[in-house]
Amino acid sequence: MKRCDKIIIGAGLYGLYAALFCARQGDSVLVLECEEGPFRRATYVNQARVHMGYHYPRSLSTALKSKGYFDRFVRDYDFCILKDFHQIYATGARYSWTSAEQFRRFCRNAEIRCEDLAPSRYFKPGLCDGAFLTKEYTYDAAILRDYFLEQLGQTDVELRYGVKLSGIRREGDCWELDWGEGRARAPFVLNAAYAGVNQIQRMAGFEPFRIKYELCEIILCDVSENFREIGFTVMDGPFFSIMPFGRTGLHSLTSVTFTPHMTSYDSEPVFPCQSRDGNLCVPGRLGNCNDCPARPESAWPYMSSLARKYLREEYAFRYAGSLFSMKPILMASEVDDSRPTVIRENSREPAFVSVLSGKINTVYDLDEVLRNE
Amino acid sequence: MNDHKEESFVSAIVYLHDHQDFAAPFLHRLAGLLREHFLNYEIICVDDGSTDDTLPRLRQAAREAEGCMVSIVKLNSCQGYEAAMNAGTDLAIGDYLFEFDSPVMDYDPALILQVYRKTGEGYDIVSASNRLYKRASSRLFYNIFNKNAKLQYAIGSESFRVVSRRAVNKAASLGRSVRYRKAFYANCGLKTCRISYDGDRALLRSRDSNAGHRADTAAASLILFTDVAYKASIGIALFMMLATVFMAVYALVVFISRRAIEGFTTTMLVMTGSFFGVFALMAVIIKYLSVIVEMVFEKQEYRVESVEKISK
Ligand SMILES: Cc1cc2nc3c(=O)[nH]c(=O)nc-3n(C[C@H](O)[C@H](O)[C@H](O)COP(=O)(O)OP(=O)(O)OC[C@H]3O[C@@H](n4cnc5c(N)ncnc54)[C@H](O)[C@@H]3O)c2cc1C
Numbered sequence: 001m002k003r004c005d006k007i008i009i010g011a012g013l014y015g016l017y018a019a020l021f022c023a024r025q026g027d028s029v030l031v032l033e034c035e036e037g038p039f040r041r042a043t044y045v046n047q048a049r050v051h052m053g054y055h056y057p058r059s060l061s062t063a064l065k066s067k068g069y070f071d072r073f074v075r076d077y078d079f080c081i082l083k084d085f086h087q088i089y090a091t092g093a094r095y096s097w098t099s100a101e102q103f104r105r106f107c108r109n110a111e112i113r114c115e116d117l118a119p120s121r122y123f124k125p126g127l128c129d130g131a132f133l134t135k136e137y138t139y140d141a142a143i144l145r146d147y148f149l150e151q152l153g154q155t156d157v158e159l160r161y162g163v164k165l166s167g168i169r170r171e172g173d174c175w176e177l178d179w180g181e182g183r184a185r186a187p188f189v190l191n192a193a194y195a196g197v198n199q200i201q202r203m204a205g206f207e208p209f210r211i212k213y214e215l216c217e218i219i220l221c222d223v224s225e226n227f228r229e230i231g232f233t234v235m236d237g238p239f240f241s242i243m244p245f246g247r248t249g250l251h252s253l254t255s256v257t258f259t260p261h262m263t264s265y266d267s268e269p270v271f272p273c274q275s276r277d278g279n280l281c282v283p284g285r286l287g288n289c290n291d292c293p294a295r296p297e298s299a300w301p302y303m304s305s306l307a308r309k310y311l312r313e314e315y316a317f318r319y320a321g322s323l324f325s326m327k328p329i330l331m332a333s334e335v336d337d338s339r340p341t342v343i344r345e346n347s348r349e350p351a352f353v354s355v356l357s358g359k360i361n362t363v364y365d366l367d368e369v370l371r372n373e
Numbered sequence: 374m375n376d377h378k379e380e381s382f383v384s385a386i387v388y389l390h391d392h393q394d395f396a397a398p399f400l401h402r403l404a405g406l407l408r409e410h411f412l413n414y415e416i417i418c419v420d421d422g423s424t425d426d427t428l429p430r431l432r433q434a435a436r437e438a439e440g441c442m443v444s445i446v447k448l449n450s451c452q453g454y455e456a457a458m459n460a461g462t463d464l465a466i467g468d469y470l471f472e473f474d475s476p477v478m479d480y481d482p483a484l485i486l487q488v489y490r491k492t493g494e495g496y497d498i499v500s501a502s503n504r505l506y507k508r509a510s511s512r513l514f515y516n517i518f519n520k521n522a523k524l525q526y527a528i529g530s531e532s533f534r535v536v537s538r539r540a541v542n543k544a545a546s547l548g549r550s551v552r553y554r555k556a557f558y559a560n561c562g563l564k565t566c567r568i569s570y571d572g573d574r575a576l577l578r579s580r581d582s583n584a585g586h587r588a589d590t591a592a593a594s595l596i597l598f599t600d601v602a603y604k605a606s607i608g609i610a611l612f613m614m615l616a617t618v619f620m621a622v623y624a625l626v627v628f629i630s631r632r633a634i635e636g637f638t639t640t641m642l643v644m645t646g647s648f649f650g651v652f653a654l655m656a657v658i659i660k661y662l663s664v665i666v667e668m669v670f671e672k673q674e675y676r677v678e679s680v681e682k683i684s685k
């Protein structure tokens with residue numbers, strides 16, 4: 001039986017950030033991860049956008065808050081961030097909830113960069129009514145992962161991979177966690193399992209988060225030379241985004257309509273593909289969608305047609321691969337729009353805290369629950 | 374296995390308005406044909422404010438359509454064929470767009486493929502028209518229209534057409550929402566062709582829905598694309614001006630020949646003078662209106678209530 005101050009479930013960004021934070025304040029920490037390594041799921045398989053707030057043209061307060069997170073994240077993790085490309089936002093001429101003028105005004109109020117460009121320089125005629133040069137970056141998960149591993153290596157945090165948890169019990173003033181070949185106890189547990197958050201809630205006997213699940217596809221593309229240093233995001237509605245994917249040299253292609261392949265409204269995700277994957281993934285134990293043999297066929301024909309409909313021919317892109325991951329989305333009732341990341345203190349003494357993150361750079365929300373008095 | 378299938382991404386857009394009996398069978402047949410012959414496709418149904426059972430039946434049929442992406446655009450009120458079709462084409466992402474003017478399929482589904490293949494011969498717009506469809510009112514309309522509009526191609530009544538992305542972009546670059554799409558396509562400078570077929574007689578009466586909006590579109594397109602209405606009204610105004618001048622001359626002649634009753638000439642002169650003024654003013658107003666009409670139609674927009682995506 002291993003004893004420590006804090007047990008963290010999940011080795012995504014949230015788990016490893018928490019581990020490092022706690023180690024630095026002198027806690028002994030154990031991280032339990034079901035995969036064979038860190039950053040295998042959402043932290044790697046996502047659009048890698050360091051959000052500035054442009055996505056909230058209909059909520060100024062959220063935008064202002066995002067800006068603060070943005071500055072801090074960029075300062076702290078500068079080494080994994082790609083900055084030197086033109087991030088171009090455009091407003092769709094049809095079906096957009098926000099017009100060019102509204103977007104302009106919103107950026108002015110939020111005091112975020114927004115310089116007018118000629119839409120015709122990038123987009124086919126009549127499709128976008130505004131194009132804007134903005135300030136937004138992308139982060140590289142592999143570099144970030146190596147940084148965390150290196151930093152954690154200088155502490156005595158223990159990372160255990162391949163852990164299939166089988167039980168979580170309260171024993172006096174501690175939580176006791178069981179898995180096949182081991183057992184550990186601590187007075188503090190952080191549930192940072194993201195798409196797996198509810199299976200941990202259930203094991204510990206706590207209320208599940210009210211979420212729906214989307215099985216998402218991020219397409220990676222090779223782009224033409226003139227496109228290397230440009231990212232496009234067309235909004236605000238059924239549009240798309242194609243922008244650099246960290247420092248990989250590839251672009252990610254996503255769309256509001258086609259990135260989500262399937263949706264599950266169950267408390268723990270239930271999908272038809274789970275019957276075809278040879279038991280790697282069941283509703284109570286979510287597997288890794290990216291490595292799954294039953295992962296869906298790519299939506300490349302749809303997403304590429306959508307992007308080509310808008311982009312001028314000279315911005316060429318080719319299919320390079322697909323990444324899949326599960327995205328848990330909080331149902332409306334739990335969403336406080338100004339705080340996309342939800343932290344729940346299920347119990348104190350012993351403490352059991354759960355986090356469901358909305359964005360990469362809101363990871364700092366963890367500080368207040370992790371800090372020892 | 375896929376080598377006989379068409380590579381292009383096609384979007385099929387269908388207009389529906391109170392078509393509860395036709396919606397589901399149409400969707401099934403269309404999805405079947407697309408599945409068989411195309412690698413990549415989507416179907417977009419635009420419901421133009423139906424008040425019958427069209428929408429629920431459509432949803433049901435969309436859920437049953439295996440391996441097919443169906444979007445249902447629901448307009449928030451009945452806005453007419455042209456606006457509804459624009460809502461559909463704006464959402465479409467295909468290289469080629471099928472525009473079905475109604476879900477009444479009075480032809481063999483294979484015709485859809487035949488029309489599509491014609492684009493391979495260099496046509497950007499290919500339409501299918503029912504030879505048997507000869508309603509007097511629409512014949513009259515097309516006659517007047519073609520005589521006066523001086524488009525590159527004559528237009529006629531059609532059941533559906535396929536349009537290349539190039540043509541759609543071209544229409545968009547003309548900088549206004551398409552108020553009367555057939556006329557736009559016929560005049561966008563790209564090659565057009567029409568395939569005629571003998572439609573199912575039993576369905577001949579089913580295809581006209583939303584007659585009010587169609588008449589409205591017909592009137593509007595005559596005003597927009599031809600100068601028939603403008604010429605007629607200006608002509609009448611000028612004729613009336615001329616008539617008042619004659620009246621004035623007549624009154625003066627009567628006065629000079631001293632056969633007039635006391636006060637007749639003054640009354641006549643005041644009357645003809647003011648009528649002249651009224652008609653002159655009208656001529657100016659008509660000219661003025663014709664300019665405004667252009668600008669107003671540029672802003673013609675549709676209002677969408679919801680877009681629903683149903684797939685697999
Ligand atoms: C498609 C998509 C696009 C996104 N785009 C962006 C974006 O552009 N910008 C942005 O800021 N955010 C984006 N996000 C959100 C962002 O990815 C997440 O907020 C963030 O990665 C969550 O980090 P995490 O550490 O909580 O989750 P994860 O990285 O998923 O980590 C959770 C870890 O828990 C482990 N785990 C799960 N269940 C168990 C279990 N039972 N036992 C042990 N371990 C378990 C998992 O294996 C995983 O390693 C996107 C998300 C998705 C899905």
